[in-house]
Amino acid sequence: MQLIFEKSRPGRKGFALPEIDVPIAPGLAEKYCRKQAAALPEVSELDVVRHFSNLSRLNFSVDTNFYPLGSCTMKYNPKFTEKACALEGFSDLHPLLPQLLGGGMLAQGSLEVLYNTERLLSEITGMYAFTTQPLAGAHGELTGVMLIAAYHKNNGERRKHIIIPDSSHGTNPASAAIAGYNVVVIPTDKDGFLDMNAYKKALNRETAAVMLTCPDTLGFFNPKIKEISDLAHEVGALMYYDGANLNAILGKCRPGDIGFDVIHLNLHKTFATPHGGGGPGAGPVGVCEKLADFLPISRVIRRSDGTFALDYHKHKSIGYIAPFYGNFGVILKAYAYILCLGRSGLIEASENAVLSANYCLSRLKDYYVPAYGKRCMHECVLSAASQLEQGVHALDISKYLIDKGFHPPTIYFPLIVKEAMMIEPTETESKETLDAFIECLIEAALLAKSNPEALHLAPLYMPVKRLDETKAAREPNLRWQ
């Protein structure tokens, strides 16, 4: 498809501004003005509408395709939450209003949403307090690690490293490192769990924290999780919970009860807010009581008269990590979703997510090698290692799925599984959708034996065939000109 810039015609306009209704003042001195106007496209409103409508049709999305992208929890995003977010009372509110004298009263509705969401998330996870400020999961991780650093500093300690399993999300070590910690990587044992010997060896009084997901990225719930947590606490280290996989355990166990001290959630995963082509997300962070004083400012508080206010007087706080109160629009959608599902709905969401993932695993385990074991939580990791013998990679299988209208699973993650395919079906997909997807994967496994070339050639029916990523990286072309 042509770029919008290629559709530009000099003099064409897509929007009319109001006429200037004030007397014209002299312009700015020349030295402050740009010499060359930004070369934005000159197109009509219909040009723009048609361009982006047609572009949108080149995407797979949850609303149009099954999207079992492991670790991303691509569940259905209820429509009414979009409508709620667009209510003018929410969408038009200036974030600086509550920072005016008495301005808190101008934002009572939004402050209440934030307050209630923090309380709900605390109860869901068993944490003492939450902040809604972090703007995405990785941003939550960074915030969490900063809280950990502030806690140790307050105890007069400067601990040096954070322990992270080799199966972790890449954001975990990256977040730990940019906050100033060394990263100690622990291998996975033969059963797919954290290697306890290596863990015990690495753990000492220099350990600031242990960062884990539970269930882990292989889709397992580690039965030794409490022991891991107790060992960390014995040396004064804190336990960090990466909430990317919370959709597996709603109402089944709570990170706070297990002993986790800091946790981030991805509202765009577990709580059904749309992923928007890569964002926005929201990554609220929950803490145990001893870390609450360090949470970023401002804090939303409820006064004795039932009104809500912002509290900036927290001298131990790590400070501002976002300009305001988080991605409010995303938080609002998650709040609406939680209210809608309620207690039973949340529990059923996890139960059915785990049911669907195990169903996929059970039906596929004879065709692809399960990474470890035969049970999983909300996602399963399969390996295309046996297909590799025919020269077929997980990538080839993915491209075949695309031709059949399915978004592929996450591939090549976790890094420790050869030719990994991580399938997360979520609870909102019907059995017939799962069956069709499973049949398609089985078909691919059979093709790998009978006609591997068919997989190598896929996709054939998309707007483009396989793209040359090497060329893209060797000769970067990152803008139109």
Next chain:
Amino acid sequence: MNYIPHTELEKKQMLKTIGVESVDDLFKHIPAALRPKSFNIPEGKSEFEVMEHLKILSRKNATNLTDFVGGGFYDHYIPAAVDALAGRAEFYTAYTPYQPECSQGWLQAIYEYQTVICELTGLDVSNASLYDGGTALYEAAMMAVRLSGRKKIIVDSGVSLIYRTMLYAYTSNLSIEFVETPVAHGQACREDIYKHLDEKTAAVIVQNPNFFGAVDDFSDIAERVHKCGALAIASVYPVSLGMLKSPGEMGIDIATGEGQSLGIPLSFGGPYLGFIAVKKEHMRQLPGRIAGATADKDNKRGFVLTLQAREQHIRRERATSNICSNEALCALRALIYTCLLGKSGFYELARLNYQKAEFAKATLDKVTGVKVKRSAPTFNEFTVCLPKNADEVVCSLIDKGFACGFPLGRFYKGLDNYLLVAVTEKRTKEEIVQFANSLEAALCS
């Protein structure tokens, strides 16, 4: 209400395939001792009931005020086509375009967005977006530290206090030295910046227009900074770039900013849009996703995420940043918005903002006791000195239906009587005059 399609019969069939009796069996490896101590969440409600609850809450927010509050976040008009197009579910229910063949719409949109950001900033390379203007500035600072191998950063105090505070919070464990230089006559103080600039300096950070609304030309600063082997970073307000000298034209190395003003609702602080653009030679230190053009097997143009070896999913603890999710949907809004306005429309928008603000300056100057600060030129926001505490004046004007500005005393010591006033294209001549009249009345009482 939940959104689970499985019938009881289907569940039974699935359990049978798995080889377990019940769903509980799938959770039985979670030890009893680790089961929730409580799970006191209210039972679910219907969509209708939840919507009613949210409507009530939304009415408790005051969004009917005539808005003169800016401070980096502005009340601009959003054309209906922006909502209609960004509201297409094929965009908003997709995810990061990891699989290019089924994500060409998103990848092309990101490539077009990158082009728009490069055009606005006058720089060579943009990424696919960051969270907001503050985190973008932090990422820029960290880029400068990596590129220069130095750890001292000079920050002009005209840079938004919100962003400076974020910068300090993020780097508190990294032994980076920050030096803040004062504002002189409304603009960045050259003398102080040059006094601190040395061979240990990684970067100088400035903002245009600065927090007080003053417009500047940082060409001279950029030149001096480069002589020292350091980088010049500018945080900029994108709407002003319709008119103002671009960071590229000034010789700035890294431009960042908040893209909220480009078709994104104020929405109480987010989701917003952080943008970052750099000179080509710094490209490999950029954080986050980047889309690039390439060709498919048949040599047809297509787009992919590229230069991924910089990123956390590959480089892990040695990545340029930990960012994964960005603000793609907001970037799409900014792209649609700038396309609708187009080359001449974007200039007209800037001019309209400037002219309305100039009129507001002239009008407010006539109010007894009010003095508009004129030490430096401004774009669409400016500072006025009131004869009394600005906090109280703002408070009393709320009752008259005006959010009349941001009291600078909230962020700056000793500026209790100063008010920061923003005027966008949405403010009419009549509203500006009424604001001046109400202010006059409030000051008399």
Next chain:
Amino acid sequence: MTVPDNLLYTKDHEWAKLDGDKATIGITDFAQHSLGDITFIDLPKPGAQVKQSAWCATVESVKAASDVYAPLSGEVLKANAELTAHPELVNKSAYEAGWFAVIKIADLEEKKTLMNPVQYKEYIQGLSK
């Protein structure tokens, strides 16, 4: 997999070609093959000191970034500027046009820790089993 007879090798698949007190260094054919299409190489700057077995360069492919460790300690005299625009030279010619840098050897004793071609051949045969 070619393993020239006139070079010394490391377990991390770097090679060194000694010439008096200087050494030309690079990565082996085995390394370039397992990395796949190389898209970018971050080289040490002339004047930099590199230490044996410590970082001296990074090689990027589409889906990986791999560190390259110095086979010997010393000062970097020259880096192969051609590789900036043409990283594919390493894929095409790992031992000739795809050289990384020339260093002035700090301690000739270190060469004793490197493998000779026979040892390296055996080593990579062991890896591919």
